[in-house]
Amino acid sequence: MNEIKNIPLKKIYPNPDQPRKYFDPEAMDALTASIERYGVLSPITVREAGDGKYELISGERRYRAAYKAGLKVIPCIIIDAPHSDCAILSLLENLQREDLSFLEIAESYKYLVKDKGYTSYDLSRRVGDRPYDVKERIRLMKLDPIVRKYIRSFGLTERQAAALVKLRDHTRQLEAVQQICENSLSESDSIDYINGLISAGSEPKIHINRIKDIKLLRNTLNNAVGLIRRSGIDAELTETAKDGCQEFLIIVRN
Secondary structure (H helix, E strand, O other), X not given: OXXXXXXXXXXXXXXXXXXXXXXXXXXHHHHHHHHHHHOOOOXXXXXXXXXXXXXXXXXXXXXXXXXXXXXXXXXXXXXXXXXXXXXXXXXXXXXXXXXXXXXXXXXXXXXXXXXXXXXXXXXXXXXXXXXXXXXXXXXXXXXXXXXXXXXXXXXXXXXXXXXXXXXXXHHHHHHHHHHHHHOXXXXXXXXXXXXXXXXXXXXOOOOOOOHHHHHHHHHHHHHHHHHHHHXXXXXXXXXXXXXXXXXXXXXXXX
């Protein structure tokens, strides 16, 4: 069953349940260049789909790069599996290769539970994750899509993402992730900042002890003044440097 066979690329079609949704352009260019020079060193996994066609189970990055590199055939391992198992097999293969981001894993978990009928317990047994962790990762899909894009682009951690989920309003999620990314907040600082937003209702608890915290305070005050203006009240924020400190003044006109 593990025999490697060279199969024409035109006979292989992508797996619609592929867990990987984002392909970094620079990484794909590097992989394409490598395949152009050395070929595909690690076979992809496919299943027979009838009529001489094959469905891709794992290895979509290599599959795409091989096409881009102009290859006609690609080494494959053919496995005997029904289409209904392809989604879980693709996820397992990528998990074993540590080839997915936590957001891609979360999206796959949600798809398998919601669309394929797995329970959190069943899925946890298949992938080796605890049922609690499966549920917590599925919760990450409550993040606004734009927030998820920030998380991916700025390389935020899973703990930072889990903290952002606590902000149920998508507008607050977006404002918070922008502050975290713009000010390069660490994991612990991000969690403290978000917890401050939750406990204060709208105002974060900020410890002013670093330059980045001054910038964070400035952005937070600007956001507050923006909310006041959008409510129809005339307000402005001024900032003055004096005696080794920064003075912020919010003026609200009657």
